[in-house]
Each structure stands twice: as structure tokens, then as C-alpha cells.
Amino acid sequence: DTEVTQTPKHLVMGMTNKKSLKCEQHMGHRAMYWYKQKAKKPPELMFVYSYEKLSINESVPSRFSPECPNSSLLNLHLHALQPEDSALYLCASSQVRKGGAGANVLTFGAGSRLTVL
Amino acid sequence: AQSVTQLDSQVPVFEEAPVELRCNYSSSVSVYLFWYVQYPNQGLQLLLKYLSGSTLVKGINGFEAEFNKSQTSFHLRKPSVHISDTAEYFCAVSRPGGGADGLTFGKGTHLIIQP
Numbered sequence: 001d002t003e004v005t006q007t008p009k010h011l012v013m014g015m016t017n018k019k020s021l022k023c024e025q026h027m028g029h030r031a032m033y034w035y036k037q038k039a040k041k042p043p044e045l046m047f048v049y050s051y052e053k054l055s056i057n058e059s060v061p062s063r064f065s066p067e068c069p070n071s072s073l074l075n076l077h078l079h080a081l082q083p084e085d086s087a088l089y090l091c092a093s094s095q096v097r098k099g100g101a102g103a104n105v106l107t108f109g110a111g112s113r114l115t116v117l
Numbered sequence: 118a119q120s121v122t123q124l125d126s127q128v129p130v131f132e133e134a135p136v137e138l139r140c141n142y143s144s145s146v147s148v149y150l151f152w153y154v155q156y157p158n159q160g161l162q163l164l165l166k167y168l169s170g171s172t173l174v175k176g177i178n179g180f181e182a183e184f185n186k187s188q189t190s191f192h193l194r195k196p197s198v199h200i201s202d203t204a205e206y207f208c209a210v211s212r213p214g215g216g217a218d219g220l221t222f223g224k225g226t227h228l229i230i231q232p
Contacts, residue, residue: 004160031217042207042222043161050217090160096217104217105151108160 004109006091012115015081021112023074023091031104032074034066035090037111043090049074050096081116088113119144119210123223130198131231138193138226140208150191151209151220152182161207167191178202203230 004025013019023032031050035043048056049068063085065077074091088111094104124139142148149168153161165176172184182193191208205227209220 006160033217033219035219040225042225045219048217048219056218092161094217104211104219105163105166106161106220107163108153110160113158 004091004093004107006089006109006112008112009110010113010115012117013078013081014117015083017081018077018079020078021076021089021091021114023076023109024072025093025107026072027093027107028071029093029095029107030071031094031096032068033092033094033106034074034076035092035108037088037090039087047076078114081114083116086114086116119146119148119212119221121208121210121221121223123208123226125226126224127227127229129229129231132200133197135196136194136198136202136228138206138208138228140191140193140223142189142191142208142210144189144210144212146212148210148212150182150184151211152176152180152191152193153207153209153222154178155205155207155225157204164193164206198228198230200230200232202228204228 007022034046037043046060047066052068063080067075090111091109092106094106120143122141130136151166152164155161165174167174167184175181180195205225207225208223211220
């Protein structure tokens, strides 16, 4: 299995709703990422988990709350979002090479397209 | 810190013609370089990567790229494009070393194939 699976593919929510995006991989990767992509823009890094621990938070507002319950799953909990948070949210995973040189080659999911009304 | 510049936001090409998408990087240390493709309403797919070794890298779908350290470039080429190559192409860079710190992407180049 060489895929990263994201659900749901589309999500519409109001500003007072609470929802979650889910991401799953079974490649044995120990790093997982959330990226946000606005239309006609490159992906922007939000969070990185390495060995199920949050290692990077790119100053993301607290209305986005990541969770990594195990090495295969990554969630992004959403609460009190704003219309400007509407975007494509991409999950990715990679191997992690501890203690030395190595490339983190990211495998991306198809994304969850979020619309905030 | 490293950065990537994609010199063209949009490249129109006729079908079966060759194409080159340009990418320049900036870094004070050695880097790894990648090209990803994004088809409409999809995620990113890895086309090819340069980690070390031969500077000419071959990828999927007939694409190749050449790493040029002196010119700090990593241009993507294909000798003959097809309608199905219409997509957004992103050049990306990461720094070597252990740990996971994601990729830094260029702004993207929209490849438009004209029949």
C-alpha cells in the first residue's frame, strides 16, 4: 500500500461547527504532515508530526488542532473557522531517517477541500 | 534557510512540442530537490527527485530534470508533451539531515497544452 488516504474529500461547515479531517497511511512512515493550499498557490506547511510527536507548528491559529493517535493516523480538528480558512488541506507522510543524512520524500494524499460558510 | 523560484507562472505549449519549466533554488547548504505535479482537484504526485549522484534525473511520464549546482537550477524538461500533461508543476527543496521538516515549494508553473 503506497497511498495516503484523506477523508472526507469535501467538507462544508459553518463558522460555529466542529469537524475533523482524517488522514491514514500504511507505508510505515513515521512523519506526517498537514499542508494548506489556497487556489492557485503552493502548499503551505502547517504541522509536522515525527514519531507521533508534534515537531513543527508553523504558527497556525488555535482553531486548527492536530492530533496523531498512532503511527498510521493523523487528524486535523476544526473549530470556529473563518471563511478565509476555506482551502484544500493536504496530508503527507514520509520516512524519517534518524541521526544522519537522508531525504524526506513526501507522499501526498488527494486532499480534503474545505468550504467555510 | 532555503528558497525556490519558479520563473514562469504559466507556460503554453503546443501538443507534441518540447517543454522546459524553470526552477532556481537558493540555499547556504546542500539541498535535495523535487518536482511535483498537481492535476486539477487532486493532491501532489512526485515526478522526480535529486538526492545525489548523477545530475540528470529521470522521472515518471517521460519527464527529466538536470541539477546544475553552479547555476543553482533544477529545470524540468519533456521532449514531447501531451494534452494529459496539463497541470500545475511545483519545484520543491528540502535540507539534508535527519528529522522531518517538510518541503519548501516554489509558486508553481501552470503548464497549458494547446492542441
